[in-house]
Amino acid sequence: MTHPPAPEAIIRALREYSPRSLNIMEVCGTHTVSAFRSGVRSVLPEGYRLISGPGCPVCVTSQGQIDGAVALADVPDAIVLTYGDMLRVPGSNGSLADARARGRDVRVVTSAMEAPDIALASPGRQVVFLAAGFETTAPATAAMLSEAAGRGLRNLSILCLHKRTPPAVRALLEDAALGIDALILPGHVCVILGHAPFLFISEQYERPCVIAGFSAESMLLGVLDLTIQRARGETALHSVYPDAVKSEGNRKATELMDRAFVPCDSVWRGLGKISSSGMRLAPSLKDFDAELRFGVSPGEPPEPRGCRCGDVLRGRITPPECPLFRTTCTPAAPVGPCMVSSEGTCGAYFRFYKGGTVAWEIS
Amino acid sequence: MGDFLTLGHGSGGRLTNDLVRRITSVFPAPETPSAFEDCAYLPDGYAMTLDGFTVSPRVFPGGDIGKLSICGSVNDLAVRGVRPEWIAMGLILEEGIAEEEVIGYMRSAALVCKELGITLTCGDTKVVPHGAADGVFITTCATGRRETARNLGMHALRPGDHLILSRSYGRHGATIAAQRFDLDVPGLASDCAPLWEPARALLDIGGLRCMRDCTRGGTGTVLCEWAEGAGVGIEIREDDLPRDPDVLSVCDILGFDPLYLACEGCMIVAVSAEDADTVLSRLAQFAPCSGAADIGVVTEGHPGLVGMRTHIGGHRVVDMPVGEILPRIC
Numbered sequence: 001m002t003h004p005p006a007p008e009a010i011i012r013a014l015r016e017y018s019p020r021s022l023n024i025m026e027v028c029g030t031h032t033v034s035a036f037r038s039g040v041r042s043v044l045p046e047g048y049r050l051i052s053g054p055g056c057p058v059c060v061t062s063q064g065q066i067d068g069a070v071a072l073a074d075v076p077d078a079i080v081l082t083y084g085d086m087l088r089v090p091g092s093n094g095s096l097a098d099a100r101a102r103g104r105d106v107r108v109v110t111s112a113m114e115a116p117d118i119a120l121a122s123p124g125r126q127v128v129f130l131a132a133g134f135e136t137t138a139p140a141t142a143a144m145l146s147e148a149a150g151r152g153l154r155n156l157s158i159l160c161l162h163k164r165t166p167p168a169v170r171a172l173l174e175d176a177a178l179g180i181d182a183l184i185l186p187g188h189v190c191v192i193l194g195h196a197p198f199l200f201i202s203e204q205y206e207r208p209c210v211i212a213g214f215s216a217e218s219m220l221l222g223v224l225d226l227t228i229q230r231a232r233g234e235t236a237l238h239s240v241y242p243d244a245v246k247s248e249g250n251r252k253a254t255e256l257m258d259r260a261f262v263p264c265d266s267v268w269r270g271l272g273k274i275s276s277s278g279m280r281l282a283p284s285l286k287d288f289d290a291e292l293r294f295g296v297s298p299g300e301p302p303e304p305r306g307c308r309c310g311d312v313l314r315g316r317i318t319p320p321e322c323p324l325f326r327t328t329c330t331p332a333a334p335v336g337p338c339m340v341s342s343e344g345t346c347g348a349y350f351r352f353y354k355g356g357t358v359a360w361e362i363s
Numbered sequence: 364m365g366d367f368l369t370l371g372h373g374s375g376g377r378l379t380n381d382l383v384r385r386i387t388s389v390f391p392a393p394e395t396p397s398a399f400e401d402c403a404y405l406p407d408g409y410a411m412t413l414d415g416f417t418v419s420p421r422v423f424p425g426g427d428i429g430k431l432s433i434c435g436s437v438n439d440l441a442v443r444g445v446r447p448e449w450i451a452m453g454l455i456l457e458e459g460i461a462e463e464e465v466i467g468y469m470r471s472a473a474l475v476c477k478e479l480g481i482t483l484t485c486g487d488t489k490v491v492p493h494g495a496a497d498g499v500f501i502t503t504c505a506t507g508r509r510e511t512a513r514n515l516g517m518h519a520l521r522p523g524d525h526l527i528l529s530r531s532y533g534r535h536g537a538t539i540a541a542q543r544f545d546l547d548v549p550g551l552a553s554d555c556a557p558l559w560e561p562a563r564a565l566l567d568i569g570g571l572r573c574m575r576d577c578t579r580g581g582t583g584t585v586l587c588e589w590a591e592g593a594g595v596g597i598e599i600r601e602d603d604l605p606r607d608p609d610v611l612s613v614c615d616i617l618g619f620d621p622l623y624l625a626c627e628g629c630m631i632v633a634v635s636a637e638d639a640d641t642v643l644s645r646l647a648q649f650a651p652c653s654g655a656a657d658i659g660v661v662t663e664g665h666p667g668l669v670g671m672r673t674h675i676g677g678h679r680v681v682d683m684p685v686g687e688i689l690p691r692i693c
Contacts, residue, residue: 332377358680
């Protein structure tokens, strides 16, 4: 494995190029958190602005879908399995954590593959897995379903919340008011999808983009790559994560996904309906569809008044510019999705950004 | 979060602090307030603390709920300079649990008591119907006498003080998380251990300000409580934090920040700059503190705020966590 150059060297190089202004969107929430945790913004020379995009699967799960999940938890004898950070997302009637506090059986899992064992160990009860996440978790859901089908599990189903990254990025780039010059693409999504599904960014929308890993060093290297592309007037898709990302992606994972899911329109919280950005279970797997099995159909309740998560997700404003930020919207009582998840832009700003510049004493 | 308590209220961060404030506000304020310190100083040199233990799983690498129930209370006394002498224990047991299992936990507890010369003075044992408790809940109340006349507490923090962390942090939280989420991390074990001996070795150091064991909420939460409670700024250096690769690997998988993971045998010591090296050399004599490190300073600037100089030379805020610490999706 190759190691990126030392951060000091990258930062020095960034200072040498020093563009007048470069607005970079990091699409993925994991990049957002990594940037905050490691203080990436604080080492970028003036002129750089990192804008956090819609890449936190919890944040963009629509309120209607959360309502659907809570309704499933209310089904008698149901066991709802969820990835952890989905627990606190507020729906119209509270969150899954509230449902658990009311005595509903809501359990946190870290992998889809736990679902079949739990279903097998719980005869007479209905186990519903909330299948959330992008192309990084969808292959695991697909593999789990194929195992569940093989084992003939009749008490297991999924609420399919999976979303596809490229259509959302395309929808953002269609927005003329979007002030994004360049993009950092999520390394783990590209490990699965490869380069091809993202080439439209540089080819059609003429924005330089770079696939980066999640360490601070890899992000900084990505910023440097974008800076150099910009200085040379290039628009290409590069990767600074070459050890992990093959340009063709992970064929096996994409085949699993393609067999299990078909693209469908999907509502992203804050962004609205985006064509072909969701995943629906393929007809051969419709027996596993919790919406059909329990007659739960997510409606689309209006988003909370005053919440500007949509503008945050589009990079139009930073969280402190939202009137609800830190006043009525806090991690303890989140109004909008971006405040909920540890990877949400507003949550990250709340935890790591204290307004203005703090004069730190250790330098 | 509405009118129900959620698990977030019990996770040791902001929600817990707010809930405890609401609970204690019902009572008249004590004459010698010890709010948000680990134990209360009583008249005539006595001190007292109480802690409840509900850990799941009850047995984990590095300990079990019995050992934990003594170490937890002992450490709350130790960090305020109090020799633990007496323990009272309350047991809430769920019907159906094997007696042998319960006795096993008591043996673990007794072992720590013996090591420290602590007497079990009184207790209470209840058995509740199946489902009314999760196996074994233990509450311990530890009492002892102060071995220093100084009031060790966050009020003593001064700008310029150094902060010493006694060992790598987050081990208990990472161990429990690995068990709960079925991660196989050989070599990872809880740091569960009594801190009385190392704490005691520091009591005669003139520049000693205060100590805290970093339990629920982790190192980050303790630093935030100090900064907010004492109205000082705090800055730590990421490169100087004694980090443990096993803890970091669990954090990588689950998306946790190790600063907020619980420890059960790790403390932060605040000491004047001139006595910082003395603290380090004294701690080095105790095996559980062999990785002690000087991690940062108390500052005059940005009162109430904790900052960290990161390994890439940047800065970030270290904030108190809110709610339950949850594994993320990807």
